[in-house]
Amino acid sequence: MPPVTRRAVLIGGAAATLSAAATGTPAAAARSWDVIVVGAGVFGAWTAHHLLAAGRRVLLVDGEGPAHARASSGGESRLTRGAYGSDLVYTRLAMDSLPQWQSLSDAAGLPVFHPAGILFFFPQREAFLEETMRVHRALRLPTELLDRPALVRRFPQLDFGDVEAGLLEPGFGILMARRAVQTLVDRFVRAGGTYRRAAVAPPRRSEANMVETLDGERLAADRIVFACGPWLGRLFPELLGPRIFPTRQEVFFFAPPPGDDRFQPARLPGWADYNGGDIYYGMPDVENRGFKIAHDRHGPPIDPDEGDRTPSPQALADARAYMERRFPAMRGRPLNEARVCQYENSSNGDLLIDFHPEKPGLLLVGAGSGHGFKHGPAVGRYAADLLLGRPARPEPRFSLATKDVHQARAVH
C-alpha cells in the first residue's frame, strides 16, 4: 500500500485515488468487504476503527468527506463531560470514551483533546446537580461540588449573579471536532482500512448486503452500517424520516480582550449554565479561535443540505446579551465568526444503535441529539460489538423501538 498522509484523507480526491490504488481498482466495485460503513462523521469513523481493530476488512465511505462543514461532526470543538444527572448510561459512555480520546490525542500531531475541565453551574441545588454528584461519587470520579463563594473565588471572570452552586469536572474538557474525526480516519487508513469519497443511494428494499453509489457502482459486504447523522431520515424516509429531527443550531465565537488570559483554557474550563435545562454553554479561547458560546435550546427544523446557514441577528443578539451579563469583560467584544449547524435529535435525546427491522445485516447508528460527539469511541465499540455478535447486552435505550415520532427531550 502506498504511504498515506493526513493530507490524503483531508483532500477527498486524493483519498479516492489512494483507495483505488490500494485495491487495485477499477475492480473495487467487484470487491466484497466484511463491513461497509457509510458516513465518516464521529460515529462512522469510530465504528470503522473498532471493526478494523477486530480484524475486519472495512470500507468507510462519505459523500463529502470526514467531518465536512455541514456534517454534525464538523466545526471546531465539542464539550466532553460526565455530568448526566442520574443517567448512568451516558455517564459511562462518556467515561469509557475519554481514554480513547486521550490516546487519539496523544498519537495526533496536534491535540484532539484539551483537558481544560468542565464547569456546570446552577441557580439552585437542583436534582441534576445532586444526582450527578451521587453518581460521580459512586464511580469515584473527582468531580467537585462548589458553593457560590468557591465559584466566585475560582472563576472571577464570571458574574455568577443568581448562581448558587456548581460542578467542576477535572479530566474532561474540549474535543477538537473536525480534527479529531479527520485524524481518526487518517489513522484508520494507515492501519489498513480503506476510505473512499462516495455518495451512497438510499438502499433498495430487497438488498441488505449491498450499497450502490450515486455513480451506479455497487459495493458488497457482509454487513453495512449507516452512520449518516442528519441524513438518516433521507436515506430511510419511511423508517427514520419521522424519527430523526434535525434542528438548526447557531454557534458564535467572540474575541477576548487582547492580552487577557482569563479566557484561556488554563483559567476557564468548558462551561454550561444549566438553568433548569435551558442551557447556554461555551468554551474558553481554545487555540485562539475565540470565546465560544451557544444556546442548547432546539432551533427550528433544518434540511441538512438546503437549510439556510446564515446566522440570525436574533440568535447573535441573544448570545451577546447572555455573554455580556455572565462574562462582563467580554462586553463589546467583536464577533470572530458564527456557524450554523444541526443537531440530529431522536424523540427524547437517546442515541440510535440498532439493526434495521427488515434488513438484519444493516446497522443504523446516529441520533447524537446535541450530545453525541463525546460518546463517539464508546458508540463505535458498541456498534462493532453488535455487528460482530459479541455477547453485549443490548441497551434498550439505543433501540429503534424506543424512538418515537413525537419530540419530548429528556436527555441533556
Ligand SMILES: Cc1cc2nc3c(=O)[nH]c(=O)nc-3n(C[C@H](O)[C@H](O)[C@H](O)COP(=O)(O)OP(=O)(O)OC[C@H]3O[C@@H](n4cnc5c(N)ncnc54)[C@H](O)[C@@H]3O)c2cc1C
Ligand atoms: C452546534 C453543535 C454543538 C454540539 N455540541 C456537542 C458537544 O458539546 N458535545 C457533544 O458530545 N456533542 C455535541 N454535538 C453533537 C455531536 O456533534 C453530533 O451528535 C455528532 O457529531 C453526530 O455525528 P454523526 O457521525 O452521527 O453525524 P455526522 O457528523 O453528520 O456524519 C454523518 C456523515 O454521513 C455522511 N453521509 C450522509 N449521507 C450519506 C450518503 N448518502 N452517502 C455517503 N455519506 C453520507 C455525511 O456526509 C456525514 O459526513 C453538537 C452538535 C452541534 C451541531
